[in-house]
Amino acid sequence: xxxxxxxxxxxxxxxxxxxxxxxxxxxxxxxxxxxxxxxxxxxxxxxxxxxxxxxxxxxxxxxxxxxxxxxxxxxxxxxxxxxxxxxxxxxxxxxxxxxxxxxxxxxxxxxxxxxxxxxxxxxxxxxxxxxxxxxxxxxxxxxxxxxxxxxxxxxxxx
Numbered sequence: 713x714x715x716x717x718x719x720x721x722x723x724x725x726x727x728x729x730x731x732x733x734x735x736x737x738x739x740x741x742x743x744x745x746x747x748x749x750x751x752x753x754x755x756x757x758x759x760x761x762x763x764x765x766x767x768x769x770x771x772x773x774x775x776x777x778x779x780x781x782x783x784x785x786x787x788x789x790x791x792x793x794x795x796x797x798x799x800x801x802x803x804x805x806x807x808x809x810x811x812x813x814x815x816x817x818x819x820x821x822x823x824x825x826x827x828x829x830x831x832x833x834x835x836x837x838x839x840x841x842x843x844x845x846x847x848x849x850x851x852x853x854x855x856x857x858x859x860x861x862x863x864x865x866x867x868x869x870x
Contacts, residue, residue: 719772723782724823728775729761731823738806739792741769755779789818789826793834797860804829804857817858831860837867844869 724731729747736742746765752758756777764775768790794800807829810822817830831837837848844867851866852858 717772719774721774721776722784722825723776723778725779725781726756726760726777727823728764728777731825732764732766732773732775734822735768735773736766738803739768742767745772750777784820784824784826786818786826789828791828791830793830793832795832797831800829800831800858800860803827813856815856816852817855830858831863833860834858834863837863 722728722731732744736744744764744766747761748763748765750756750758750760750762754760754762756762756779761775761777763777766773766775769792792803794803804819807821807827808819812820814820814826816828818826818828820826834852838845838852847869848863848867851863855862
């Protein structure tokens with residue numbers, strides 16, 4: 713039996729191609745893999761992208777120009793687990809350009825898509841239900857962009 717392929721489709725009114733270019737330019741290991749363009753008589757002008765296929769860090773996505781504005785919500789977010797503070801800083805700063813910061817490592821980018829830019833170690837710091845994890849949680853709740861050193865210090869009780 714074959715296993716079906718599952719990917720995510722992101723709906724844009726008419727910004728699918730610039731959004732995909734923006735995302736693939738920021739996330740290491742990413743690339744646009746194909747563009748299907750509108751022909752004559754399409755929903756959008758001829759030559760405009762209908763769909764843009766791309767990979768973000770090896771995961772497949774499709775950006776679709778649906779012709780009408782359908783806003784994203786926080787119910788769908790992109791989670792990026794970063795190994796270093798430098799990775800967090802670079803992605804945060806890039807995605808925040810034209811966007812809005814949120815609490816606890818969340819931000820909304822210029823296209824309205826929600827992102828969680830988090831340290832890969834975060835689940836370990838928050839696990840356990842003990843005083844250390846409670847301190848790490850309290851520290852995270854007080855942050856906008858997450859800081860690995862501060863979270864680790866809170867976990868250690870420093």
